[in-house]
Every structure is written in C-alpha cells, then in structure tokens.
Amino acid sequence: MTDRVSATLPLRRWQGDRGTYHxxxxxxxxxxxxTMHARLHRLEFGKQRGFGSVKVMARIGETEWKSSVFPMNIDDMSRQTKNWTLLVSKKVMRAEDLAEGDPVELELELL
Incomplete structure (x- = not known):
C-alpha cells in the first residue's frame, strides 16, 4: 500500500546563503x-535516507515530479513536532503560474 498525502498550503519564499527558494x-x-512512513522505512531497511528525507512523487496541478521532503524539527512547549518541507522549483512555479503566498494544492505519493 502506498501512502498518499494531500493538502492546500501557502507557497513561501525563503532567502538562503546560496539563493532564493520557494x-x-x-x-x-x-x-x-x-513521519510514520519515514519510521517504517527506517525499521524495514535499517537506515534513514540523507538528512532524514522521504522520497516522494509530488504533484501540483498538472505538474508532477520526483523529489524529497525534508524534516524540520520545531520545539513545541517541551515536545518536538516534526514538520516537513518540499522545495518547489521555478520550473513548477512557471508551469502552474504560482507566486509567493499562493495557496498550493499539493499531492504527495510517499515512495
């Protein structure tokens, strides 16, 4: 069985040392x-992927691409919550006519 995740999320801009990312x-x-998919993968294969990432097949609108989501740990009142980040390339943004702040209908197939 393949895990799937879908959500509508805002597209954010982040300025890093090496450039701007969306x-x-x-x-x-x-x-x-x-997070559960990543834990099961680690149990099954005995290791985690680079940076704790999870491989995904991502889809926004009609555009689909293979990528990874990366964990972001946030200290939430003495318990740790794990959020995940997906980078959206300029190619995808152009194809789907997206800009910073736009709501993005995202579908992920966890690989």
Missing amino acids: LVTITGDQAETI
Missing part, C-alpha cells in the same frame, strides 16, 4: 503520515 511546509496530520 517551498511549502507540511504540518499536522499530513506531517504525521510522513
């Missing part, structure tokens, strides 16, 4: 699903 942050129940 991303969506996955939280809540969808983030829990990804």
Whole structure:
C-alpha cells in the first residue's frame, strides 16, 4: 500500500546563503503520515535516507515530479513536532503560474 498525502498550503519564499527558494511546509496530520512512513522505512531497511528525507512523487496541478521532503524539527512547549518541507522549483512555479503566498494544492505519493 502506498501512502498518499494531500493538502492546500501557502507557497513561501525563503532567502538562503546560496539563493532564493520557494517551498511549502507540511504540518499536522499530513506531517504525521510522513513521519510514520519515514519510521517504517527506517525499521524495514535499517537506515534513514540523507538528512532524514522521504522520497516522494509530488504533484501540483498538472505538474508532477520526483523529489524529497525534508524534516524540520520545531520545539513545541517541551515536545518536538516534526514538520516537513518540499522545495518547489521555478520550473513548477512557471508551469502552474504560482507566486509567493499562493495557496498550493499539493499531492504527495510517499515512495
């Protein structure tokens, strides 16, 4: 069985040392699903992927691409919550006519 996650999330802009990136942050129940998928993968294969990432087939609108989501740990009143980040390339943004702040209907197939 393949895990799938879907959500509508705002497209955010992040300025890093090496350039500007656009991303969506996955939280809540969808983030829990990804976290459980990562744990099961680690149990099955005995290791985690680079940076703790999870491989995904992502879809926004009609555009689909293979990528990874990366964990972001947030200290939430003495308990740690794990959110996940998906980078959205300029190619995808152009194809789907997206801009910073736009709501993004995202579908992820966890691989």
